[in-house]
Amino acid sequence: MASFQPNLRSSFPNGETTRDGSPPIVPAPKANVACPICYERKKKSEVPSHILTDKCRRHNPVCNECFDYSLMIAIGEKPTTHPYLSDFPSTYSTRAVCPACWSLLTxxxxKAAASPAVFEKWSRVQDRRDKEADSDFRWCLSTACSSGQKVDxxxxxxxxTCDTCGSKNCISCERPWHKGESCKDYQARIAVSHKAELQAEESHGNLFRLCPRPECxxxxxxxxxxxTVFCPMCSILYxxxxxxxxxSAYSHVMNHKPDCAHYQPPRKGQQPWFRHINRQEPGA
Structure with a gap:
């Protein structure tokens, strides 16, 4: 006889939450079940110990491996080529979702479902996104510094001035500080430098390449x-x-240029995301 699972979330009066602000977590079934993502039968040690949300009660719990993989997709560290997550929605710049029912997760x-290592990576990226949502927040532009702060x-x-490394930065053009030089003159000067770097890149047999984002x-x-490359400085995929x-990690597979070996035409009824930055001379 199936045991009754009380709805612990609704048993909290007036919508109370746990100490960290998340809704109460409902215990997951103990019996071995098939993961709704990979369809493999999993031992209870291979699935999260708790059901993620009330909506998740409609399906079996997602196994640990598939849940971790979905988080890695969300932060852009895994491609969307997983055979059962090809239609997984992009959460690269938003919050994590359940890979089975797509409910937003707190x-x-x-933390209750992810492995410690993957949760740490996800938290780090999410913290970065939360900071960047503040219009007054700026990352230090020094390549030797990864700090950031609110700027008046x-x-x-x-x-x-960066409180961590002391480097000076320009608010107007968001470039390293250019004392005694207008933003326009500085931009023109570094355009020449960027052209030389592109030539050096070609002469070194493509051992390195510059991030295609002009601001980076x-x-x-x-x-x-x-x-597929992830820029550690500005967090874009290219x-x-x-x-x-x-x-977006989800749309990136459709974003190659038509003459690229990795280009895939859009599926029927789907429009491609063409947001190319051509490798042309800076300032052209």
Missing amino acids: PGEV QTGRKRLW RRKVIKTDGCS CWDCMAIDD
């Missing part, structure tokens, strides 16, 4: 792996071969 629910943008002051231009070295970029 940090507490994610009131008044006529154009200079802000971080040097990235690729030693192995597939052609193709190493055609340099097509997109900020």
Whole structure:
């Protein structure tokens, strides 16, 4: 006889939540069940110990492996070529969702289901996204620094100094500080420098390439792996071969340039996301 599972979430009066602000977590079934994503029967040690949301009660719990993989897709560290997650919605710049019912998950629910290592990675990316949502937040532009802070943008002051490394940055053009030089003159000068870097890139046999995002231009070295590259500085995804970029892990597979070996035509009724940045001379 099946045991009755009380709805612990609704038993909390007035919509109370747990200490971390997430809804109460409902215990998951104990019997071995088939994962709704990979359809493999899993032992109870291979599935989360709790059902993620009330909506998840309509299906079997997602196994640990599939849940971790969905989080890695969400933060852009895994491609969407997983055979059972090809239609998984992009959450690259939003919150995590359940890969089975696509319910939005709270940090507490994610922590309850994810492995510690994957949760740490997801938390780090989510923290970055939360900071960038603040219009006053700025990342330090020094390539040797990964810090950021809130910047006072009131008044006529154009200079802000990083509290961590002390480097100076320009508020107006979001570039390293250019004392005694207007933003326009500085942009023209570095355009010449970028052209020289592109020529150096070609002469070194493509050992490194510059991030195709004009505001970044971080040097990235690729030693192995597939052609999908994640910029550690500005967090965009782009193709190493055609340099097509997109900020969504889900749409990236459809974003290659038509002459790229990895290009796939859109499925019937689907429009491609063409947001190319051509590898042309800066300022052209």
